[in-house]
Amino acid sequence: MVKLNVAVLFGGQSGEHEVSKMSAKSIINNINKDKYEIYLVGITKCGEWYLYKGDVEKIETDEWKKEAIPVVIGPSTKYKGILTLKDGKYEFYPIDVVFPVLHGPNGEDGTVQGLLELLEVPYVGPNVLSSSLCMDKIFSKRLFKESGIPTPDFTIVYRNELNDINKKDEIFNRVSGIGYPCFIKPANMGSSVGITKVHNENELYDALKLAAKYDRKIIVEQGIDAREIECAVLGNENPEASIAGEILPAHEFYDYDAKYYDEASKLFIPAPIPDVKMEEIRDLAVKAFVALDCRGMARVDFLMDKNTGKVYLNELNTIPGFTKISMYPKLWEATGKPYPVLIDELIELAISANKEKCTNW
Incomplete structure (x- = not known):
């Protein structure tokens, strides 16, 4: 059987660099090596690209960099692949499909997707516009509201x-309109990086300054006493939703440490919610996926008010975590798609979307 050449991009220049490495390691450990020839392309925090052929266990520790070779993936359609230079010699590795495992800015926001569009190579996940819209929490929320999604x-x-002293009172008034507690978030970031739950006016400015380290736009979001529910979506023209799962964070909310390091956080799959709520969440997940014209994959995060049961769509992640504890692969496994099968389907969807784009009517 002829293997497909798959380039897995990991690392990146965002605050989610470490999570990306964990996700890539997990994907490589679960992908079918009999079907795919894997090329690991690591991107450093400085934006340098390297081809790595060594032990996948060295990715998380950054030891991989010692064995890596500088690499270029350019936009020319003549060279659909990876070009390396070592000891004055060039080598070219053709690529059939790219799996970008790059969370956050400069990876999940349409930038890498734009490069791959110019290259005309299939890639896993939504296209440039959908990636950009989903990455920006402000624009995606505006589209949710326009689509009637709570x-x-x-x-x-x-x-x-x-930094404008004259704006201080205006900012306090603006946030007071949302009320306390509220969540302060960078508009373009994931993995709970830069997020703070603010309980009163005294905590506000420190939280805003933290979020401002990651983005020029900061979203102040209504705090809801809610259960955190997540649902996975898979597909192109006819997307389907997994069963939903619930997160019980070890901390006050599901922050970075609670997600990746505190083993006291608990995941419940399926979520212990009424069947009618399960179906409502699955329907809303697909509706949001379609509203933002996504393809391939997305993890859709919900809040369900503990008092009223009302469901709110919080955000949609186009390159969800693929770590050993991440909800996206766990939700699909519980829905009947084991991790290796899920990877197969994502690659098939990428190739199908590329063919559809090139079809002449």
């Missing part, structure tokens, strides 16, 4: 406003 109320604060 989402928590929010307002926006810009980084340059924080």
